Amino acid sequence: MAELITYNVDADGVATLTIDLKDRPMNVITPEFIEQLDAMVEKVAADASVKGAIITSGKSSFMAGADLKGIEDLFKGTDAETLLKGSMAFNNILRRMETCGKPFVAAITGTALGGGLEICLACHYRVASDAEGSSLGLPEVLVGLLPGGGGTQRLPRLIGVKAALPLMLQGTHVKPAKALELGIVHKVTPSDQLLAEAKRWLMESPDAVQPWDKKGYKVPGGAGQFDPRFVETFMIGTALMHKETWHNYPAPAAIMSSVYEGIQVPIETGLKIEGRYFVSLLLNPVARNMIRTVFVNKGAADKLARRPKGYDKTKVKRLGILGAGMMGSGIAYVSAMAGIEVVLLDRETKYSEKGKSYSQTILEKRVSQGRMKQEKAEAILALIKPTTDYADLAGCDLVIEAVFEDREIKADVTKKTEAVINETAVFASNTSTLPITGLAEASARPDQFIGLHFFSPVDKMPLVEIIRGRKTSDAALARAMDFVQQIKKTPIVVNDSRGFYTSRFCGAYINEGITMVAEGVIPALIENGARMAGMPVGPLALLDEVSIDLSFHIREQTKKDLVDAYTPASGDAVIDLFYAKLDRIGKKAGKGFYEYPPDGKKYLWPGIKEHFPIAENQPGVEEVKRRLLYAQSLDAARCLEEGVLTDPADGDVGAMLGLGFPPYTGGPLSLIDTVGVAKFVRQCDEMAEKYGPRFAPPKLLREMAERGESFYK
Numbered sequence: 001m002a003e004l005i006t007y008n009v010d011a012d013g014v015a016t017l018t019i020d021l022k023d024r025p026m027n028v029i030t031p032e033f034i035e036q037l038d039a040m041v042e043k044v045a046a047d048a049s050v051k052g053a054i055i056t057s058g059k060s061s062f063m064a065g066a067d068l069k070g071i072e073d074l075f076k077g078t079d080a081e082t083l084l085k086g087s088m089a090f091n092n093i094l095r096r097m098e099t100c101g102k103p104f105v106a107a108i109t110g111t112a113l114g115g116g117l118e119i120c121l122a123c124h125y126r127v128a129s130d131a132e133g134s135s136l137g138l139p140e141v142l143v144g145l146l147p148g149g150g151g152t153q154r155l156p157r158l159i160g161v162k163a164a165l166p167l168m169l170q171g172t173h174v175k176p177a178k179a180l181e182l183g184i185v186h187k188v189t190p191s192d193q194l195l196a197e198a199k200r201w202l203m204e205s206p207d208a209v210q211p212w213d214k215k216g217y218k219v220p221g222g223a224g225q226f227d228p229r230f231v232e233t234f235m236i237g238t239a240l241m242h243k244e245t246w247h248n249y250p251a252p253a254a255i256m257s258s259v260y261e262g263i264q265v266p267i268e269t270g271l272k273i274e275g276r277y278f279v280s281l282l283l284n285p286v287a288r289n290m291i292r293t294v295f296v297n298k299g300a301a302d303k304l305a306r307r308p309k310g311y312d313k314t315k316v317k318r319l320g321i322l323g324a325g326m327m328g329s330g331i332a333y334v335s336a337m338a339g340i341e342v343v344l345l346d347r348e349t350k351y352s353e354k355g356k357s358y359s360q361t362i363l364e365k366r367v368s369q370g371r372m373k374q375e376k377a378e379a380i381l382a383l384i385k386p387t388t389d390y391a392d393l394a395g396c397d398l399v400i401e402a403v404f405e406d407r408e409i410k411a412d413v414t415k416k417t418e419a420v421i422n423e424t425a426v427f428a429s430n431t432s433t434l435p436i437t438g439l440a441e442a443s444a445r446p447d448q449f450i451g452l453h454f455f456s457p458v459d460k461m462p463l464v465e466i467i468r469g470r471k472t473s474d475a476a477l478a479r480a481m482d483f484v485q486q487i488k489k490t491p492i493v494v495n496d497s498r499g500f501y502t503s504r505f506c507g508a509y510i511n512e513g514i515t516m517v518a519e520g521v522i523p524a525l526i527e528n529g530a531r532m533a534g535m536p537v538g539p540l541a542l543l544d545e546v547s548i549d550l551s552f553h554i555r556e557q558t559k560k561d562l563v564d565a566y567t568p569a570s571g572d573a574v575i576d577l578f579y580a581k582l583d584r585i586g587k588k589a590g591k592g593f594y595e596y597p598p599d600g601k602k603y604l605w606p607g608i609k610e611h612f613p614i615a616e617n618q619p620g621v622e623e624v625k626r627r628l629l630y631a632q633s634l635d636a637a638r639c640l641e642e643g644v645l646t647d648p649a650d651g652d653v654g655a656m657l658g659l660g661f662p663p664y665t666g667g668p669l670s671l672i673d674t675v676g677v678a679k680f681v682r683q684c685d686e687m688a689e690k691y692g693p694r695f696a697p698p699k700l701l702r703e704m705a706e707r708g709e710s711f712y713k
Contacts, residue, residue: 005036006058007043013051014199015044020058027063029090029115031074037119038093045100052103052208054198055123057110060131065114068143068295071282083279087148090115091271094122094150103208107198109191110134113173118149121158124208125201126184128176129191136179139171141251143295144287144664148278152258153270157212159183160221161259162233168255169241183220212267223263234260246532248664250284285674289666292712293656297649298490306493306650307481308474314482316340320399320421322413324355324386327430328402330458333359336383338487343393344386352386359384362459390416398483400452402430405554410434411442418444426476428452432503433554436469436496446471450480453500455658463657464489469496490657492650494639498558501639501651502658505632505668507569509659510546512631513539514571515691516624520615523593523604529624534662539628540604544592548578549585570692577611627691629671630684632661634695636668641700648711669711678705 006018017040019027027033044053057063066074074086097104106112106120108128117136120126128134138147138155146152147168156164159182166172176188189197211217222229234256241252254277262270281287319335321328324346332342336359346352363377385392393399399417403409410429417427428450429439440449451467464484468477477493484491494501516526517540527538543551552575559566578584578592584605586592594602619627636655639645652667665671672680681702687695697705704710 001032001036003036004030004033005040007040009047009050012199012203013049014202015047015050015053016195017044017053017055018058019055019063026061027057027059027116028067029063029065029074030067030070034074034090034093041093041097041100044102044104045096050102052105052202052206054105054107054195054202055119056107056195056198059109061110061134062106062108062112063114063116063119064111065116065140068291071291078283080279080283083282084275087275087278088272090148091150091275094119095268095271098122098124098210099213101208103202103206105198105202107194108134108136108176108185109194111173112136114138114140114147114151115149118147118151118154121154121184122150122210124206124210125186125198127187127189127194127197127201128179128185129194130176130188131191134176135173136176136184137171137173138168139173141169141249141255142171142290144249144251144284144290145281146251146255146258146274146278148274150271150274152255152274152277153262153267154212155184156223156259156263157217157219157267160219161223161230161263162221165233165237165256165259168259169237169252219263225264246534248286248534248662250286251281254278254281285666286664289670289674290663293649293652293666293670294663297653298657300649301490301492301653302485304481304485304491306491306647308478311475311478314397314479315486316397316483318343318396320393320396320417321345321402322399322417323402323404324352325402326358326456327454327458328400329355329358330456331400331402331430331454332356332384333362333459334487334489336380340383340486342384343396344384345388345390345393346386347388349386349388352388356381356384356386390420393417394420394422396421396425398426398428398479400428400430402454405431405434405550407434407439410439414439414442424448426450426479428480430454433499434557435498436467437471440469440471447473448476450476451496451500452480452484453502455502461658462490463502463654464491465500465502465654465658466491466493467496467500468493490653492654493646494650494654495644495646497639497642497644498561501636501644502654505635505639505655506542506546506659508631508635509535509628510539510543510551511569511571511694512627514543514574516627517593517608517612518571518574520613521624522614522618523608525618525621525624526628527604529621530628532621533625533629534664535628536660540593541602544586544594547586547588548575548592551575552579570694574612582611626683627687629662629665629668630680630687630695633668633671633680634684634697637672637701638698640669641698672701673710673712677701677710678708681705 004021009015021027044050104123105125106123108120110131111134112120117138138151140147163182179185180188224230245252258274258277262273318341320343321332322345324344332344335342344352344355360381363381366372367374367377401413403413426448430452432453436451440446443449449469450472453465455461455463466480481491513526527540530538584591587596590596593605595605596602636651645651648669651669655661655667656663661667681697684695684697
């Protein structure tokens with residue numbers, strides 16, 4: 001077995017345990033690590049010549065927590081009893097560490113998260129380095145779990161329930177200075193003084209007893225059913241939690257329960273309570289869905305798992321952007337932030353200058369908030385060159401077209417650009433719906449033509465959908481993926497089709513919402529049902545944001561392209577009415593499905609019911625939720641069947657990061673797995689009979705149901 005923790009004892013009898021998993025970029029908790037930590041703690045405890053121990057890291061960061069890819073291996077099982085035994089084994093090691101009678105000091109280099117911080121909390125003294133980028137936190141809730149290494153018990157006992165709960169419920173990371181202020185660490189020092197400070201404390205004959213093991217200990221801020229502060233915290237906290245989660249996420253409730261129950265009993269009992277809640281989450285499909293998509297599959301996408309093999313890694317040094325509107329300006333900003341020289345081109349100087357001012361506004365805000373120095377902001381802004389001259393695009397490695405969704409305009413700028421850029425440059429279109437293969441017909445080099453579909457606002461949205469045209473080469477795809485990674489975005493790769501994946505997936509959601517309007521379903525029920533299902537915004541509000549006129553024009557273009565092959569959508573009549581007759585085109589016009597008063601909060605337009613009378617019989621909210629989620633899941637399955645998606649992981653990652661599909665589901669294809677493919681097919685058949693053929697399951701799902709298959713093994 002490889003040595004994961006080195007053990008050295010100096011002349012003063014101080015043992016230093018240095019964690020360094022050589023084959024990992026970050027230290028993580030693995031079965032082998034747990035085994036060696038157990039042996040090291042016993043070694044310290046048993047050696048009379050050792051006064052105490054310092055636990056530190058051989059890497060720039062302390063530890064990132066458990067290895068979620070091998071979560072089942074970590075606890076050596078999938079059944080509740082085995083998982084609980086494995087979980088408590090780790091807790092027993094930490095409990096032994098804090099009760100063996102010898103002081104343990106955590107010398108925290110850089111970041112300590114999850115189980116890494118829990119190891120630190122079990123130490124008697126904690127000193128953290130002030131290195132830039134350092135943070136501490138218990139982020140397990142973000143993957144559907146709770147801190148299962150004593151975090152729900154030690155952190156509240158250390159800093160109080162009221163301060164500890166938000167950190168665990170939100171998965172918040174705090175800087176060392178804030179951790180010191182909260183009382184999570186005892187001291188913050190420069191990195192080169194970290195071990196010296198740890199040894200200083202240890203040599204001063206400290207009391208090697210945790211606060212909660214001392215007679216007369218009381219939880220800071222109070223605890224217990226008869227403490228009004230404690231009761232108030234949970235009354236308010238529970239209400240806020242359910243408001244945010246809509247009962248879709250079991251982890252926050254488990255954290256609340258674990259703290260509430262565990263803090264009122266001795267810590268040994270509290271750790272057992274935590275262990276039971278932790279195992280209940282491990283066995284819940286929500287945690288498995290979130291770990292797979294949010295952590296494992298997103299991580300694989302970030303590492304360019306779909307990148308063609310055999311091509312050298314590339315970096316874009318000079319980027320051209322055609323169109324300085326909202327999308328082009330956003331792409332310019334994130335690219336300049338990555339150190340790329342940007343040429344931002346528009347038809348008039350006032351437009352290209354306005355596009356650059358978008359970056360200036362964001363950078364000024366970062367400076368005012370103390371998140372960036374003025375000199376750095378100026379250097380980033382200087383990378384963006386606004387222009388109207390195509391000649392300035394010479395020397396660009398990559399050009400991204402972000403002009404109006406019109407084939408003729410796109411063809412024109414493509415030809416003008418290719419006349420000045422070098423032969424090796426890649427040309428990308430940011431179109432959200434027009435097929436890349438068709439747009440590439442205007443190019444003299446279709447093998448170097450690709451789609452890069454960004455999401456708005458670009459500086460905040462993490463996803464880029466890369467669309468491969470019929471003639472796009474592997475080399476162009478590799479370079480496009482390298483660029484997406486360079487600007488710190490997550491790529492998914494899809495094959496060309498009308499609307500690609502994300503736009504048609506989004507369309508399925510909106511269409512189901514407006515179809516319900518046409519049926520006479522109460523609009524507030526539709527919108528609230530969507531939010532209760534976990535969607536970030538209802539389908540009617542989303543259509544207002546996208547703009548109804550854009551949806552109308554995209555549909556009309558589709559009709560022209562497909563002619564007799566066009567199949568009307570169930571919500572087409574609603575679009576027609578709002579666009580052509582009512583002139584209510586969405587938020588940008590101040591009126592759509594919602595009213596947008598200049599000085600007030602938006603509200604659903606009361607006039608909807610005049611054009612679509614409310615039906616006497618209304619569906620239950622669960623039916624509304626199912627229709628909205630299943631419409632999207634079915635479209636994801638169709639995209640997989642049609643070859644638009646080549647892997648379920650891309651479908652799930654893309655839906656979550658680009659469109660806000662509920663994370664607790666793991667994505668639309670994970671949702672089908674969670675329901676069970678056979679059951680999902682039966683339910684869709686019932687919905688197809690009731691609501692129409694759009695709910696008919698594709699052949700792929702029927703065959704999977706017959707074979708007892710799932711998307712994920």
